[in-house]
Amino acid sequence: MEHGDTAVSAALKPGERLDDLQCSGLRLIQRPDAFRFGTDSVLLADFAAPKRADRAVDLGCGTGAIATLMAAHCPGLHVDAVEIQPEIADMAARSVRLNGMEDFIAVHCADMRSVWRSLGAEKFSVVVCNPPYGRDGGGRVSASDTNRIARHEGGLRPEDVAQAASKLLKSGGKLCVVYPAPRALEMMTAMEKHRLAPKRIRTVHGVEGRAPRFVLLDAVKDGGPMLHWLEPLCLRRADGSYSDEWRRIYRMDRERD
Numbered sequence: 001m002e003h004g005d006t007a008v009s010a011a012l013k014p015g016e017r018l019d020d021l022q023c024s025g026l027r028l029i030q031r032p033d034a035f036r037f038g039t040d041s042v043l044l045a046d047f048a049a050p051k052r053a054d055r056a057v058d059l060g061c062g063t064g065a066i067a068t069l070m071a072a073h074c075p076g077l078h079v080d081a082v083e084i085q086p087e088i089a090d091m092a093a094r095s096v097r098l099n100g101m102e103d104f105i106a107v108h109c110a111d112m113r114s115v116w117r118s119l120g121a122e123k124f125s126v127v128v129c130n131p132p133y134g135r136d137g138g139g140r141v142s143a144s145d146t147n148r149i150a151r152h153e154g155g156l157r158p159e160d161v162a163q164a165a166s167k168l169l170k171s172g173g174k175l176c177v178v179y180p181a182p183r184a185l186e187m188m189t190a191m192e193k194h195r196l197a198p199k200r201i202r203t204v205h206g207v208e209g210r211a212p213r214f215v216l217l218d219a220v221k222d223g224g225p226m227l228h229w230l231e232p233l234c235l236r237r238a239d240g241s242y243s244d245e246w247r248r249i250y251r252m253d254r255e256r257d
Helices: 005-011 039-048 065-073 086-098 145-151 158-168 181-193 244-249
Strands: 017-020 027-030 055-059 078-083 105-109 124-129 169-180 196-207 214-221 233-236
Touching: 027 086, 039 065, 039 124, 039 169, 039 196, 039 214, 039 244, 055 065, 055 158, 065 078, 065 086, 065 105, 078 086, 086 105, 124 158, 158 169, 158 181, 158 196, 169 181, 169 196, 181 196, 181 214, 233 244
Parallel strands: 055 078, 055 124, 078 105, 124 169, 196 233
Antiparallel strands: 017 027, 169 214, 196 214
């Protein structure tokens, strides 16, 4: 995908920059002083693995990394990307246009807790969410409002994420999240309260042999009680080199477009 200098200049506002998604030449508009996508977003997009026939929603999409990666990895998939912060939603929408993905990603500036009213109840088969990790009062809060909202729960709890997803998902649809490992039970409890049965869980380890940092977790609406533990995902080997699974997820062994 080619991006002319004129198009790039028109897309960027003061203080913004383009960050490489390392996928088919796709890039995202982001700000150094605002929350930016990280490894957890890349892992979640891979874990969700939607099919072309799915209808997908990315709740709290930020600048659009997960939605963009899912659409890129699954040609023909349509993703509705929901972001509550107007300035961040605007960056995501401009990134969609810059990448020429308007036919596949629609950005909505809305509260995930009420967006089902406009998108439709029980219409979707896949919902993904990389929710805020930090509890209010649970640590140092960023002075930047965009960072604070993205990183700390504020008024958004695991139960809110589960409830929002349940309203959007049809029976048999799935919610996929990435969440801190020490708080996994909170998320699973919230899921079960809203007709979402945890189905697959994969621990994510920064280095093999160490405790997990995150879990990748999905839950099926109206699903049964069986929980499947997947092979742990180690990002680096003990010697610091990238693991084979990391290389697969980042498509390091493929020739990039």
